[in-house]
Amino acid sequence: xxxxxxxxxxxxxxxxxxxxxxxxxxxxxxxxxxxxxxxxxxxxxxxxxxxxxxxxxxxxxxxxxxxxxxxxxxxxxxxxxxxxxxxxxxxxxxxxxxxxxxxxxxxxxxxxxxxxxxxxxxxxxxxxxxxxxxxxxxxxxxxxxxxxxxxxxxxxxxxxxxxxxxxxxxxxxxxxxxxxxxxxxxxxxxxxxxxxxxxxxxxxxxxxxxxxxxxxxxxxxxxxxxxxxxxxxxxxxxxxxxxxxxxxxxxxxxxxxxxxxxxxxxxxxxxxxxxxxxxxxxxxxxxxxxxxxxxxxxxxxxxxxxxxxxxxxxxxxxxxxxxx
Numbered sequence: 001x002x003x004x005x006x007x008x009x010x011x012x013x014x015x016x017x018x019x020x021x022x023x024x025x026x027x028x029x030x031x032x033x034x035x036x037x038x039x040x041x042x043x044x045x046x047x048x049x050x051x052x053x054x055x056x057x058x059x060x061x062x063x064x065x066x067x068x069x070x071x072x073x074x075x076x077x078x079x080x081x082x083x084x085x086x087x088x089x090x091x092x093x094x095x096x097x098x099x100x101x102x103x104x105x106x107x108x109x110x111x112x113x114x115x116x117x118x119x120x121x122x123x124x125x126x127x128x129x130x131x132x133x134x135x136x137x138x139x140x141x142x143x144x145x146x147x148x149x150x151x152x153x154x155x156x157x158x159x160x161x162x163x164x165x166x167x168x169x170x171x172x173x174x175x176x177x178x179x180x181x182x183x184x185x186x187x188x189x190x191x192x193x194x195x196x197x198x199x200x201x202x203x204x205x206x207x208x209x210x211x212x213x214x215x216x217x218x219x220x221x222x223x224x225x226x227x228x229x230x231x232x233x234x235x236x237x238x239x240x241x242x243x244x245x246x247x248x249x250x251x252x253x254x255x256x257x258x259x260x261x262x263x264x265x266x267x268x269x270x271x272x273x274x275x276x277x278x279x280x281x282x283x284x285x286x287x288x289x290x291x292x293x294x295x296x297x298x299x300x301x302x303x304x305x306x307x308x309x310x311x312x313x314x315x316x317x318x319x320x321x322x323x324x
Contacts, residue, residue: 013067015276020069023279026301028070028249029104029261032058032089036079038106040131041138042169042194045261046078053253055085059092061255064271068279070249072100074127081109087117094122102127106141110149115156123159129192130163130178132170139169143178154185163187165214167203168194172210179214189218193229195262195294208233225299232294240302241310242290245282247301249274259287260295284312 015024032053036046065073073093080086080103093101102125103118118126130146131139143150153161163185165178175191182189191214193203203211211233215222223230231238244250244259245267251257256268257278267285269278283305293299 013275015067015069015279017069019276019279023246023276023283025065025068025070025249025279026247027072027074027297028065028068028251029074029076029297030058030061030065030251031077031253032075032080032086033083034078034253035082036077036106037082037108038079038139038141040141040169050078050253052083052085055088057255058089061251061271062089062093062098063096064274065249065251066096066098068249068274070098072102072125073098074102074104074125076104079106079109081105081114087114087121090118090121090123100124104128107146107149107153108141110153112152112156115153119156119158125160125162126153126157127162127164128153129166130181131166131168131194132174133177134170134174136170142170143174143181150181150185154187161187162190164190164192166192166194167207167211167214172207175210175214176217179218188221190224191215191218191222191229192296193233193294202236203233224296225303228299229294229296232292237291238293239291240293240299241306241308242287242293242298243283243302243305244287244298245285246279247283247305248298260298262295263287263289281312284310286310286312 034047034050036048062073075086075089083089090101090103101123103123104127107128129141130143131141133143135142135145163182165175165182167175179189179191191211193207193211211229215230228238228240245257248260249257250260251271252264255271257271257274258264258268259266267282
């Protein structure tokens with residue numbers, strides 16, 4: 001032990017700035033509760049039984065992400081607003097000095113008190129996806145039941161709100177009404193294609209037409225990471241050098257780093273022992289699922305390193321996950 005730092009275990013030390021610049025995470029998503037209050041038929045990322053991860057455990061995980069210099073940390077689930085100490089966790093992220101503090105929510109449990117609490121705690125960004133306008137057997141996460149909460153968010157939030165219209169689980173034409181609502185209420189609009197359990201997309205011609213129209217209405221902001229969504233929708237292929245496990249970390253409720261939610265169990269390692277050598281290894285590891293991947297956060301965080309080689313051993317094919 002020297003100057004309070006354990007020199008024998010590099011994973012316990014904060015990585016250097018230049019190492020982070022070369023290999024470190026731009027974004028980490030961390031599951032704080034797997035349970036969700038909804039049962040969207042397409043979702044594989046929830047259950048109805050899991051207790052929230054204890055706050056002290058989450059605080060240690062967030063501190064480790066700070067030591068890895070994660071620029072943005074996003075709290076997710078399940079439904080993270082079910083966690084009783086959500087606001088405290090956001091405040092802890094601010095205390096640790098994490099620059100960008102994000103939350104993904106289905107929006108159904110938003111209240112004025114919660115929004116004001118998140119304002120005070122220092123939340124910087126909130127993401128919400130809306131599947132269409134009218135509820136159906138697949139989803140109730142639509143504009144009609146969410147309108148009141150979204151209007152409350154528009155009037156009270158001091159953080160940036162990104163609202164995504166989703167093509168794939170309701171009538172395709174409804175996506176344009178969703179993205180127009182987003183802009184009218186001061187949110188940043190996006191358009192997404194619904195992916196399957198393995199992160200792949202298979203839109204029909206009507207869905208593809210609706211996706212293109214929404215992209216055109218949004219403008220340049222609707223074409224992310226080389227316009228991968230359009231390429232996937234039209235050809236089923238948009239290969240890229242995936243840097244999951246390095247530029248992007250997905251930390252599940254057990255504290256395991258995975259490439260993403262769709263590949264849980266293909267690769268995993270405990271976050272508290274994750275260090276620079278792990279970042280380097282996963283940065284260099286090709287992922288066989290990259291060609292048809294539609295996970296926007298992985299593609300966006302990998303984009304800046306597209307020019308760098310990926311010489312690692314190729315991974316085995318990734319099997320789709322079964323629905324929850």
